[in-house]
Amino acid sequence: MTSKARHIVLAAGGTGGHMVPAEALADALKARGEAVSLVTDMRGDAYRNIMVDIDRMVLRATSHMRGGIIGKVGSVFSIMTSFFAARRYLKKVGATQIVGFGGYPSMPVILAARSLGIPFGLHEQNAVLGRVNRWMAEKASWVALSNANTTLVPEGVQQIHVGNPVRSAVQAIAGNPYQAPEAASVIRLFILGGSQGAHILSREIPSALVALPEYIRMRLIITHQARTEDIDAVKRTYGEAGISANVQSYFDDVASILDDTHLVISRSGASTLAELTATGMPAILVPLAIAADDHQSANAKPLGAKGAAIVMAEPEFRAPALTETLEHILDSDDALSEMAKNMKSFARLDAAERLADTVLNANEETPKAKEITP
Known part of the structure; x- marks a missing residue:
């Protein structure tokens, strides 16, 4: 796979805690000439000053943490519909790798990537691996950590300590x-x-x-x-x-x-x-x-x-x-x-570049897996 053939899709939404490192990675990848796009949710899309110059798709996924049985049923339905929407989008743009930043908006994108045999990696911002990242980690090509001592990482997962990227202005x-x-x-x-x-x-x-x-x-x-x-x-x-x-x-x-x-x-x-x-x-x-x-x-x-x-x-x-x-x-x-x-003394100023290196060095020799019908 040559760099010209790559199209990297970032899956991030919900809060600025997910969107900011995604933007920093997007900037680092674009500076290297890579094709990048974003799949987010409505809350992520509300950050109109973040990743304004890259193609994006907005899902209607809602959190599984919503209260009451009606909210939870609605959340499951939204994730299912978002899964199929994300699957269509990944095929449309010719995605070759996905980077998930945790949170429920990334879940249907990662599931869609798995169904299409597209390799994916995860970035964890916090010192405790988030729930969605925990669910997806065992099938990920790699899990990039902000904190070298992050807890609740499943055994056998390829861990890379990169730090947490900050926005370019910072x-x-x-x-x-x-x-x-x-x-x-x-x-x-x-x-x-x-x-x-x-x-x-x-x-x-x-x-x-x-x-x-x-x-x-x-x-x-x-x-x-x-x-x-x-x-x-x-x-x-x-x-x-x-x-x-x-x-x-x-x-x-x-x-x-x-x-x-x-x-x-x-x-x-x-x-x-x-x-x-x-x-x-x-x-x-x-x-x-x-x-x-x-x-x-x-x-x-x-x-x-x-x-x-x-x-x-x-x-x-x-x-x-x-x-x-x-x-x-x-x-x-x-x-x-x-x-x-x-x-x-805690600063990792090269975090965005280290994460970009991880993305671009992963799966270089890995052939695309056979498409799996969901």
């Missing part, structure tokens, strides 16, 4: 040195709740910041991502305390904000952590308690153990505890700089 600032705030100068905090915001962050953080000593509080400049329904309350709390704050439901210039930030308070989704490690950004991490297999806690644990971040579980993430933590690190001469250095 890659571009990764070499910029971290600058801790100087004495009496402004302190810039960036609050990130993931792609959908996080109510607990909007509930506890403003109160915690208001309670800081005045000599710290009046130096703060806040950029806060909040759910739409929380924005007014968050703005009001900051405004009444005289804290300068930009509160929005979504920021499309995360890289430029990170480049001018001193401390991040966020969830510990895999893509967020990849961007924090790439930029060497100190953080207070609040893992999502209901995340499948508690994977956000697993993501955050190594960073907390090495002093790159302070990890606060949801039950302990309350305003008084956060105020105490912030006062300690913001009043220290070197706490933020030390955290930044430790965070940077």
Whole structure:
């Protein structure tokens, strides 16, 4: 198989945690002259600023985790119809390899690839192999891991540690040195709740910041991502305390904000952590308690153990505890700089290129398997 004959289809959707590394891989593959397209779902398609220049197909697959028997039956039906739609699309574009990024939108694409005898690989962003990737791993040509110590990987699976690719805008600032705030100068905090915001962050953080000593509080400049329904309350709390704050439901210039930030308070989704490690950004991490297999806690644990971040579980993430933590690190001469250095030690800036190498080196000598009728 020559490189000119290849057409690589990426299967990603659901959240930015799947879409961002898929975009980074797409960029790396296109730079090498490869044909790339995307199969996603309606939520993935809503990220209109991601992979805007490649062909895409949008499936109507819905999560098997939806509540109630009606929701689950509807999910099974949507996956079946998406399977046949994906199968037609893969044949239409002449797909030669599939890369799945986990999550339910990738399931019908991988199943379609298996039925057509098209080889596929998987990329796992989190420190716990996701459920869909676990189901598909044993038949995959390879499983690329962001974390070398990822758990729940089935025995006998070919594992490759590549890291978690970050978007090109973040890659571009990764070499910029971290600058801790100087004495009496402004302190810039960036609050990130993931792609959908996080109510607990909007509930506890403003109160915690208001309670800081005045000599710290009046130096703060806040950029806060909040759910739409929380924005007014968050703005009001900051405004009444005289804290300068930009509160929005979504920021499309995360890289430029990170480049001018001193401390991040966020969830510990895999893509967020990849961007924090790439930029060497100190953080207070609040893992999502209901995340499948508690994977956000697993993501955050190594960073907390090495002093790159302070990890606060949801039950302990309350305003008084956060105020105490912030006062300690913001009043220290070197706490933020030390955290930044430790965070940077986790960076894998070549992750997209390593993943592209894995894709292009796989199955070079493997003949296409006989088509299997589903």
